[in-house]
Amino acid sequence: MVSIKDVAREANVSTATVSRVINRQSNTSQAVTKAVHEAIARLGYKTSGNKHSASLIGVMVSDVSEPFFGQILKGVETVARKNDKRLLALSSQYSAETERQTINQLLSHCDHAIIHSKWLQDDELIEYANQVPGLVLINRYIKSIRHRCVALDNIHGGYIATRHLLNRGHRSIGYLCSEQDIDDAVHRLMGYKKALAEFGLGINEQFITTCYPSEEGGRLGTYNLLAKKLSLTAIVTYNDMMAAGALSALAENGIKCPENVSVVGFDDLIIAGYLNPKLSTVRYPAAAMAEQATRLSLQLTGKGEPDQSLLACEHVLIPTFVERNSTFSCLS
Secondary structure, three states: OOOHHHHHHHHOOOHHHHHHHHOOOOOOOHHHHHHHHHHHHHHOOOOOOOOOHHHEEEEEEOOOOOHHHHHHHHHHHHHHHHOOOEEEEEEOOOOHHHHHHHHHHHHOOOOEEEEOOOOOOHHHHHHHHHHOOEEEEEOOOOHHHHHHEEEEOHHHHHHHHHHHHHHOOOOOEEEEEEOOOOHHHHHHHHHHHHHHHHOOOOOOHHHEEEEOOOHHHHHHHHHHHHHOOOOOOEEEEOOHHHHHHHHHHHHHOOOOOOOOOEEEEEEOOHHHHOOOOOOEEEEOOHHHHHHHHHHHHHHHOOOOOOOHHHHHOOEEEOOEEEOOOOOOOOOO
């Protein structure tokens, strides 16, 4: 029988290092971790595993206090309960280092993990996926492990938000972009620009401002647009929280929405239906995506109800538009 000493000898490391790698502790380098896993595979070493790990489903989001991430947690928990598993949820707080620490902590306790990572590089996430069969990425698309990703077409989301306004006669459309350097921000802005180009309109960078993706960020971003004295008739925002801030800024300046300036959000959070006016927005099916990601995680380890369709296809969902009262046809 292959022992941990055999693995250590094969990988040219200590038994303590092998133990740290097996338990997914964070104090080993990627090179050493890779060497140990390769030695385990060559020798056919079987770990005993954590007796509690199979009963837990781990989930990492950026901030458990934010409404958007609450939908992800709800979706994961829904599937976890149906499969007699408990939820272990942790926040990563918007940095690569905390994401790395959080993932390692989750994987030391869970065979299944739904990971919302926006700061780690693709290579590192691919390595985690190779080590842990039950790991699934949500709101992230990496081509080489695309069948382990459940993502949204954010380019299309930005596109349909802007196209909705263009179809109603708007041509002077501002955009509040997230200042965070993540693919969501890049892709939604690409969708905005794609829609303008489709209508034969040039891109005027004066109409685009970056700000923190929060209510206050949206409020300040709208003030920045208004200060430029642009002929704005509409504003597309990165998310619903920024849209709420934009509505506040417009009201503070005596500008009526939607009569003077229309506003479009993104996410369709519960607040969208309670703002004044009720917010037209792009629906992000976060809870449904989380449920799908969790079912996929269980399928990958043979724990869920058999569904080969989950394993055989890509999981890129298409957002839809929800029209409420914050958009208006532009006559000019």
